[in-house]
Amino acid sequence: MMSLHALFGRHSADLKASRWDNGRFVTDCLICGREMIKHPAGTWQIATRR
Ligand SMILES: [Zn+2]
Incomplete structure (x- = not known):
């Protein structure tokens, strides 16, 4: 599904798990x-890519 998040690409890194x-x-x-x-x-x- 297409969300606003996917559209605008504002990702939020989980710093605690980095x-x-x-x-x-x-x-x-x-x-x-x-x-x-x-x-x-x-x-x-x-x-x-992985
Ligand atoms: Zn994201």
Whole structure:
């Protein structure tokens, strides 16, 4: 289903669950549950592939 969240892409990283994995941080979006990643000098973004 198409939600406003999906349309606008404002994802919210679950910082409490973030973990270090293979050179970047990994967690899930609190709203939609999709996997998010962040490189040390970057910003949180939805993982495009595993
Ligand atoms: Zn999301």
